Each structure stands twice: as C-alpha cells, then as structure tokens.
Amino acid sequence: MDLVQMQKSLQDYTKSLFLEGILDSQFLQLQQLQDESNPDFVSQVVTLFFQDSDRILNDLSLSLDQQVVDFKKVDPHVHQLKGSSSSIGAQRVKNACVVFRNFCEQQNVEACHRCLQQVKQEYYLVKNRLETLFKLEQQIVASGGMVPAVELGF
C-alpha cells in the first residue's frame, strides 16, 4: 500500500469510529493538542486511560464478586472510569458507566453485574479500535509520511 492509500485508510477508519459513536468530539480535542513538540500526546493519554481502566475493571470485578457488595466502593470506581473515558472521548464506555452508576444507586447487584459486562465490552471495543488506529499512524510515519488531520465534514 502506498502512502496516500495508507493516509486515506486512516482517515476513513477514524471517521468510522466517530460515526459508530465509539469516539466523540473530545477525541478531536486531544488530537488538536498534539503537535511537533508533543507528537505522542494522544497515544500517551490513551495509554494512561488503558492502564487506569484495566485496574478499575479488575477492582470492580472483585468488588462485585463479594458476598456482600459494598456499593460505597463500587460507585467511586465507576465514577472514575466514567470521568477518564469522558476525558478521552470514549463515548460508549462513558454512557455504559452512566447506566452502571444508576444501578449502583439502586443497589441492584444483578443489574450491576450486567452493567460491568457491558462496560467491559465497550472498553475492549474502543481499546481494540484505538490500538488499530495507532498502528495505522505508525505505519504512515514509518513510511516517511505525515498523519493527516481529521476533517470535520461529517
């Protein structure tokens, strides 16, 4: 694949993430903050998000598996995950966290288990898509090209 084709692929791929609602405009904010002096800003923030989320999802699984679920522990975790997913533009993860928090408030253990599964699903989806995105970017840079800016024509 030549450079132009790779760049077009990347643009189309990125657009699809927005159209599917996996990412929202906050991700664009992150991209706008990246420049020659900080060329890895987006991947650095996203990496922090992955690290935080892996830890939180693990803690949530443990908390929900207890005999007696302590919602005072569960809710702050979900709040944290909601916050960080919102900060990077992971819209579907954020929305799943909102639903999760509602059930935490109701102290509905079964519903919370289902919510956790939903959050995990959305998280693994966005993680997979973003990792693919970064790979495409790396391929372009490795071929001596520049990563094209996302156009907001959709």
Added chain:
Amino acid sequence: MVYISPNQSSICFHIIISFSSHYSSKSSNFITKHCLILRSKYFNSMAEVLLPRKMDITNDPSKFGSPDLLHVLAVDDSHVDRKFIERLLRVSSCKVTVVDSATRALQYLGLDVEEKPLGFEDLKVNLIMTDYSMPGMTGYELLKKIKESSAFREVPVVIMSSENILPRIDRCLEEGAEDFLLKPVKLSDVRRLRDSLMKVEDLSFTKSTQKRELETENAYSFDSPVQSQPKRAKI
C-alpha cells in the same frame, strides 16, 4: 441582577451578582465570563482616558503585563485528567504545576503547617484549578482552606467537575470560587481564564504606570495642580 459600583478612590469596582439557584452551569460560566469581560472593558476604557496624551507611552506589548508566564497549580486525582489539563495549560502558554491530591496542593503552597515555613514568600501562583471529587480532601475543602489563608486567599480558584450538580456549583461559588467548569474542560475555557487573568495583570501594570506619569507631570507642571480624582469614563 448585576450591580456595578465603581469605587472612586481606586480604579476598581465590585461586581455584586445575585441570581436564583435555577441556572445551568453553562449559564454560570456565561455569567462569570460576561462579568469578567465587563470588568476588563471598564478598566481598558478608564486607562485610555487617564493616560495623558503628551506622555510618550510605548505600545510595545512585551512591556505590558507581567513578563512572567501565568503560573497555574492544577489538582486532580485522575492520571488521564492531569495529563490533559497540563497540556491544555501549556498550550495556553502557562507555567504548570500538577499535583494528585488536595493534601499535596496544600503541601506545595506551604499551607499544611501552622507557621508558614521559610521559602514560600516567593511562591507565586496566579490560578488554582482543582477537581471537585477527590478521595481524602475534596476540591471544595481545598477551596475553603485556600480562602482561609492570608497568603493565598486572593488567588483565583476554579473548580472542575464532571457532574452538573447545581447545589454543588452554588456552594463553590459562595465559598469564593472564581468559576466552575464542567469536565471535560475545553481549551476555550482555559484561554478565557488566562485572558481574564492577564488583563488583571495588565491593569496593575497600567496603574503603576499612570501613577508614575501623574507624579512626573506634577513635578514639571507650572499650571494649576493636577486633579487627584480621576474622571470617570463613559463605558
């Protein structure tokens, strides 16, 4: 209802804002934003009237305002948000210090001890931005401690939160918060804050410049003495 009362003995005025608690945080940002703009417009027009025309005032922008960058202390327990706010601030040409808790913020400011320890006299922080929900001490509690301190009570404190809870916003503004921002914070929010703070810095420079100029004029004037009361400008 917005009431503006100019104080004649010094070039400043107080904006008293009272509003019902039924407003969105968006409009609270709107109100704060417009009052800040109103204040700086007033100052700018006052400055234009008072500067004597015969004085050779340089318009070199580097001479206006503080030569140092605005120093912002950012407080947030989230890794992701710390990285994000730091970048927003650096991109907006601010010097940034980031800490991960309110306790660390107090340590940084030297407010965690009774007696102010040596070496903090030179610490200059122009703005503090803090997350609201943090484990241990919340941003609200941090705000109170800062406003209680003699050293830092004049420093504007901005609260950030992902939750649009009106009583929370009310409480923070009543406690003296400069503004309340919904997360994720936008670059435009940061720029607006920075611009309003830079105008305040400009003002203190302009005031000291005017004072020097009036003193110089007094020294060389053979006419009637210069009026000590500045004329009020029409906005």
